[in-house]
Structures are given as structure tokens and as C-alpha cells.
Amino acid sequence: MYLTETNVLETTKILYKYKLNAYLNALSALMFVQILALFFSFLGVGSMGFGSSTVNLQVTTYSGSMVIVFSLMWAFIISITMTTKPYRNSDFSFVTNRVTSHLSSIAFLITACIFAGVTSMLMGLLLKVIMYFRFGGEIIGSHVGVTDLFIGISGTVFYLILLSSLGYFVGVLSQLHKMMKFILPIVFFGLLFVWGPNAKLPSEIVSFFIHESSLFLFILKVVGTSLLFYMVSILISNRLEVRQ
Amino acid sequence: MGAFIPLMIILIIVITSYTFVKQSNSRTKKFIYGQRLRWMLSSYVIVLLLGGVTFFILPVQDFPETSVVSEVEDRVTNEAFIDNFYDSAFEGKIDEVDGVVVSKHLEFPFEEEELFLENVTSDYGGIMMIVEKKEGVASEIIATHYSTGLYIQGEDFTEKLSSTEITLSNHTLTVIPPEQTEIRIADFGREFTIAQFAEKDGSDLSTTASLSVQRMGHDIIYVIVPEQVEVTSTSGNIHFINDETYVD
Numbered sequence: 120m121y122l123t124e125t126n127v128l129e130t131t132k133i134l135y136k137y138k139l140n141a142y143l144n145a146l147s148a149l150m151f152v153q154i155l156a157l158f159f160s161f162l163g164v165g166s167m168g169f170g171s172s173t174v175n176l177q178v179t180t181y182s183g184s185m186v187i188v189f190s191l192m193w194a195f196i197i198s199i200t201m202t203t204k205p206y207r208n209s210d211f212s213f214v215t216n217r218v219t220s221h222l223s224s225i226a227f228l229i230t231a232c233i234f235a236g237v238t239s240m241l242m243g244l245l246l247k248v249i250m251y252f253r254f255g256g257e258i259i260g261s262h263v264g265v266t267d268l269f270i271g272i273s274g275t276v277f278y279l280i281l282l283s284s285l286g287y288f289v290g291v292l293s294q295l296h297k298m299m300k301f302i303l304p305i306v307f308f309g310l311l312f313v314w315g316p317n318a319k320l321p322s323e324i325v326s327f328f329i330h331e332s333s334l335f336l337f338i339l340k341v342v343g344t345s346l347l348f349y350m351v352s353i354l355i356s357n358r359l360e361v362r363q
Numbered sequence: 364m365g366a367f368i369p370l371m372i373i374l375i376i377v378i379t380s381y382t383f384v385k386q387s388n389s390r391t392k393k394f395i396y397g398q399r400l401r402w403m404l405s406s407y408v409i410v411l412l413l414g415g416v417t418f419f420i421l422p423v424q425d426f427p428e429t430s431v432v433s434e435v436e437d438r439v440t441n442e443a444f445i446d447n448f449y450d451s452a453f454e455g456k457i458d459e460v461d462g463v464v465v466s467k468h469l470e471f472p473f474e475e476e477e478l479f480l481e482n483v484t485s486d487y488g489g490i491m492m493i494v495e496k497k498e499g500v501a502s503e504i505i506a507t508h509y510s511t512g513l514y515i516q517g518e519d520f521t522e523k524l525s526s527t528e529i530t531l532s533n534h535t536l537t538v539i540p541p542e543q544t545e546i547r548i549a550d551f552g553r554e555f556t557i558a559q560f561a562e563k564d565g566s567d568l569s570t571t572a573s574l575s576v577q578r579m580g581h582d583i584i585y586v587i588v589p590e591q592v593e594v595t596s597t598s599g600n601i602h603f604i605n606d607e608t609y610v611d
Contacts, residue, residue: 258551
């Protein structure tokens with residue numbers, strides 16, 4: 120029993136190291152996506168205009184929120200991609216099984232999410248530095264302190280992990296059958312259409328996370344949900360035949 | 364067209380992510396892979412870190428917290444302050460109002476017996492003139508432009524406002540209101556992952572900025588003339604304090 124567990128850990132570790140090197144391009148995709156988001160952020164995430172007889176005031180809001188949203192989409196897509204056939208098959212170059220393959224992929228995704236969380240927040244700061252010099256110091260709004268930065272990084276990382284686990288789950292589901300690639304989007308958009316814009320269930324699910332003001336409770340919620348998604352993904356995947 | 368932009372963005376992200384990752388799996392294509400990729404990512408992280416360090420050394424005083432609304436701003440955006448601004452002006456005590464801004468102060472030598480006032484109205488409206496005949500003032504016209512200033516979220520933008528043009532020639536004091544000043548400022552919002560967990564801001568920018576502007580466009584040209592001078596005008600928006608000799 121002990122030896123088996125050690126092997127699982129060691130194999131996972133070897134696979135994780137392999138994936139860190141082999142899938143580095145996932146991070147270059149992130150880099151591209153974040154730079155794209157930076158350019159979109161130059162337009163501002165919101166603006167207001169006020170006028171009187173003597174002044175016309177235009178206030179444009181800048182924040183790194185768009186970079187975070189783009190990174191969330193990246194995390195979702197990358198996680199789906201990790202479950203595709205070429206990726207699964209590349210693991211079989213090593214002495215491995217489905218569990219170690221999944222564990223190493225999940226470890227890689229979590230590492231990538233931490234990287235993405237830190238770079239997203241730093242990109243937000245870079246955006247503000249650029250805007251500071253562009254507006255010649257005519258700035259109002261919040262100065263992000265070091266504590267705020269750490270809160271932001273933690274929040275972003277766990278949002279990324281949440282989206283990543285969801286993407287991984289969707290990816291594994293779509294591997295069950297060829298038709299799932301068509302059925303899943305149809306079911307998703309179909310439900311959105313049937314529920315309508317004022318549907319209670321989806322808004323309650325989203326609210327469960329976005330209205331949580333305690334970072335500790337938010338992390339607990341994300342860890343619980345992500346564990347559930349990853350475990351179900353591993354269980355579903357175990358039902359697939361080897362090298363399907 | 365606007366509705367398609369989010370779809371296009373999602374499409375770009377999907378294609379980018381998929382293409383980049385697909386290439387790392389390809390054994391034939393080595394596009395931005397290996398050492399070059401590591402170098403690129405390292406440079407990216409270094410640039411971001413430098414950006415982060417620069418952000419924290421930016422002068423904080425140019426960069427006030429949203430929740431920090433200065434005492435002066437709090438007072439001058441108060442409705443009671445605006446009422447007091449006008450009431451005091453009509454009582455001849457505008458210079459005693461705490462927080463009022465003197466945008467311009469001019470003293471013209473004047474030896475004539477008659478003064479004609481011309482208050483020009485621009486596309487954006489005119490400016491109120493209050494004229495006081497004062498004892499003890501001899502041989503000069505004193506014109507002062509008082510305003511309530513512009514403060515937004517603790518930041519003082521009063522200096523950005525253009526002042527009124529005041530000239531005196533051939534017995535005529537002419538007041539030309541300023542052109543509308545365009546002010547563009549950046550509001551640094553908190554990322555939603557900070558705003559969700561950090562303490563809430565004390566004030567809402569849209570409300571305070573709107574209030575500041577609404578309560579900001581208050582200007583008065585206060586003119587002090589010698590007691591013996593006869594003042595005439597055909598312009599509107601001119602008010603006199605205790606003057607029965609005024610000829611409209």
C-alpha cells in the first residue's frame with residue numbers, strides 16, 4: 120500500500136515537471152491574451168461625463184479587471200485543451216495511469232493559475248502606471264496598497280482555479296462521446312434560453328461566489344467546488360478505456 | 364456592431380489559446396518554443412514587475428484614495444455652502460465666506476463720473492455680476508472673480524478652470540465669461556477581485572463627481588465702485604447692493 124502511494128506521488132511529480140516544460144506555450148498564450156486585454160483596457164472600463172456652463176468634465180475609469188476577465192477565459196479554454204486526446208496520449212510516453220495523468224495536469228493548471236493571477240494583477244498596475252504618465256498625474260480613485268494587491272492576487276488566483284476546474288470538467292465530459300462536443304454547447308445555451316435573463320438558479324450560483332465578501336470563505340467555497348469538479352472528472356475519466 | 368465585439372474578443376482568446384497550446388504539442392513546429400519562449404516569458408515577467416515597482420513609487424498625494432474627500436470639498440459641494448455663497452455676496456460679505464476661491468482680482472484706476480457695465484453672454488451662459496458702491500473707495504474700480512472651485516474626490520482642480528476676462532476702457536467695464544474648460548481625468552478603479560474582499564469605498568465616484576460639477580459652476584464677478592460714480596448698463600444678470608441711482 121505504502122509503495123503504491125509513493126509511486127503515484129513520484130510519477131505525478133515526474134509528469135508535472137514534464138508538463139511544466141512541455142506546456143510552457145500555455146503561458147505564452149496567456150501573455151498574448153493579457154497584452155490584448157491591456158490594449159482594450161486603454162479605452163477604459165467605464166466613463167462618465169458631466170457639464171456645467173464653465174466646465175466639461177470627462178472621467179474615464181481604468182482598472183485591471185478586463186485583464187482578469189480575459190485571463191479567466193484563458194484558464195477555462197486551456198483547461199479544456201488539457202483534456203484533449205493529444206495531451207492525454209502524450210502522458211503515455213511515461214509509465215503512468217489515468218490518476219497520475221490527471222493529478223499532474225491539475226497540478227500544472229493550478230501552477231499556471233497562480234502565474235496568471237500574479238501577472239493579471241501586475242498588468243493592472245502597469246496599466247495604471249501608463250495612464251498616470253498619460254494623464255500627467257490628473258488622477259482620482261483608489262491607490263492600491265500592498266495589502267490590497269495580495270488580496271487581489273489571492274482572489275484572482277482562486278477565481279482562475281474555479282474557472283480552470285470547470286473547464287477541466289467540461290473537457291472531460293466532452294471526451295465521453297464525440298457527440299458531447301455538440302451536445303454540451305447546445306445544452307448550455309439551451310438552458311440559458313429556457314431560463315431566460317431573470318433565471319434564479321444561475322444567478323444564485325454566480326452570487327454564491329461573487330457576493331462572498333470574506334476572502335477566507337471564498338477560498339473555502341472555491342476549493343470545495345474545484346475539488347468536486349476535479350474528482351468527478353477523474354471518476355468519469357476512469358470509465359474511459361485506455362488510449363481511447 | 365457593438366454586440367459582436369464581446370463575441371469577437373472571446374473568439375480571439377479561444378483561437379489564441381488553442382493555437383499556442385497546439386503548437387507546444389506539435390513535434391514538427393518549433394515556433395516560439397524552448398529557450399526563446401523562456402526568454403520571452405522572463406522578459407514579460409520583468410516588465411510587469413518593473414511596472415509594479417513603479418506603481419508603488421508614484422507620489423501618493425497625486426493619487427488620493429476614493430474614500431478620502433477633503434474637508435474643503437465636503438464643504439463646498441454642500442448645498443448650504445452654495446446658498447451662503449450667494450447670500451453673502453448680496454450682503455456685501457462674499458470675501459468672508461470660508462472656502463471661496465478668488466480666481467481673478469483686478470484694480471483699475473478710474474477718475475470718471477459715469478461707468479457703463481457690459482456683461483457678455485457666451486454660448487454657455489453668462490456670469491452673475493454684483494456691484495457695490497462703497498464709501499472710502501476713491502479713483503478705482505475693483506473687480507474680483509469669486510468661484511466655488513472644483514474638487515473631486517479630494518483632488519483640487521480649481522486651477523484648471525478658466526477665469527473670466529475683465530477689461531476697462533472708455534468708461535466701460537466689460538466682463539467676458541470664460542470658454543468652457545475641458546477637463547479629462549483618469550479614475551483608477553479597484554479590480555473586482557480587490558473590491559469584492561477589501562473594505563468598501565466611502566463614496567461613490569459618479570455621485571460625488573456629478574455633485575461637484577453641479578455645485579461647481581458658481582461664479583460671481585464682484586465689482587466695487589466709488590460711491591459718487593453713476594453706473595449704467597443694458598446687460599442682464601447684474602445686481603446692485605443698496606444703489607438707488609442705478610439706471611437700467
